[in-house]
Amino acid sequence: MKSTLTQVLVFLTIFPFAQNVPIDFELGGNGLNWTWTTFENDTNPPLEIVENPDPSGINASPRVAKFTALQLGQPWAGCESMHGSDIGSFSFNNSNCTVSIMIWKSVISDVGIKFVDATNAAQPEIKIANTLVNQWEEIIFDFSSRIGVYPITKDQIVIFPDFDLGGRTQDNVIYFDNVYGTSTSTEDGDDYKSELIVSPNPVKDLLNISVTNFSGDLDIQIFDLAGILVASSKKNKINIESFAKGIYLVKVVYGKITNVVKIIKA
Numbered sequence: 001m002k003s004t005l006t007q008v009l010v011f012l013t014i015f016p017f018a019q020n021v022p023i024d025f026e027l028g029g030n031g032l033n034w035t036w037t038t039f040e041n042d043t044n045p046p047l048e049i050v051e052n053p054d055p056s057g058i059n060a061s062p063r064v065a066k067f068t069a070l071q072l073g074q075p076w077a078g079c080e081s082m083h084g085s086d087i088g089s090f091s092f093n094n095s096n097c098t099v100s101i102m103i104w105k106s107v108i109s110d111v112g113i114k115f116v117d118a119t120n121a122a123q124p125e126i127k128i129a130n131t132l133v134n135q136w137e138e139i140i141f142d143f144s145s146r147i148g149v150y151p152i153t154k155d156q157i158v159i160f161p162d163f164d165l166g167g168r169t170q171d172n173v174i175y176f177d178n179v180y181g182t183s184t185s186t187e188d189g190d191d192y193k194s195e196l197i198v199s200p201n202p203v204k205d206l207l208n209i210s211v212t213n214f215s216g217d218l219d220i221q222i223f224d225l226a227g228i229l230v231a232s233s234k235k236n237k238i239n240i241e242s243f244a245k246g247i248y249l250v251k252v253v254y255g256k257i258t259n260v261v262k263i264i265k266a
Contacts, residue, residue: 019090023179041077069162078160112160117151205241
């Protein structure tokens with residue numbers, strides 16, 4: 001009996017959590033047979049699993065999720081997995097704090113993701129806007145700031161595909177796929193932790209862009225809210241003094257990571 005108890009304790013110590021990722025909506029994968037619930041979306045049409053509408057882009061997966069954000073729905077309308085057995089239980093750590101998602105949208109708006117524990121406790125969602133329309137785009141979320149922050153153990157994922165506080169003028173159809181939960185970002189085979197810094201924000205003229213713990217090249221693109229590319233550079237300083245006042249999206253690719261930051265041109 002003592003030996004059996006010791007083996008169980010060792011197992012729980014080494015394997016305290018089990019996370020079911022990636023969420024790819026494929027047969028034999030994760031997400032297809034999960035219990036998804038939609039919320040705050042007027043009549044709350046269910047999340048659909050459909051054929052990929054655009055397999056010619058970066059996402060050639062046969063199946064994807066389809067979320068219809070209704071015009072009368074709340075800006076934070078979304079969908080959530082069932083607590084527990086769907087995504088499983090997990091916590092963030094230094095090698096397990098990056099969340100990627102592929103998005104296909106016809107409009108520019110924030111995509112939000114948050115994780116919840118079994119008591120429905122959660123930190124606020126992290127939101128990043130897409131920069132492309134009518135094609136697949138991968139967005140990567142950095143949850144490293146949530147390491148060790150209550151609630152520690154998560155067992156539910158919540159996705160806000162069209163988080164638009166400005167309000168919708170129509171029903172918007174959003175497709176998403178390949179949610180990798182918490183994945184490890186690597187560069188040259190080694191784990192590394194980096195932070196994108198874009199400053200000042202708001203900005204009047206010179207925008208400074210840097211990435212900590214990264215010495216490679218940066219690929220920087222700036223888009224307006226219509227998804228039109230207005231500037232691109234591989235330098236870490238960009239003069240945007242001539243830009244019209246308003247909100248812009250700065251897309252920065254470094255190594256295998258893509259981050260998008262919203263800035264305000266003052």
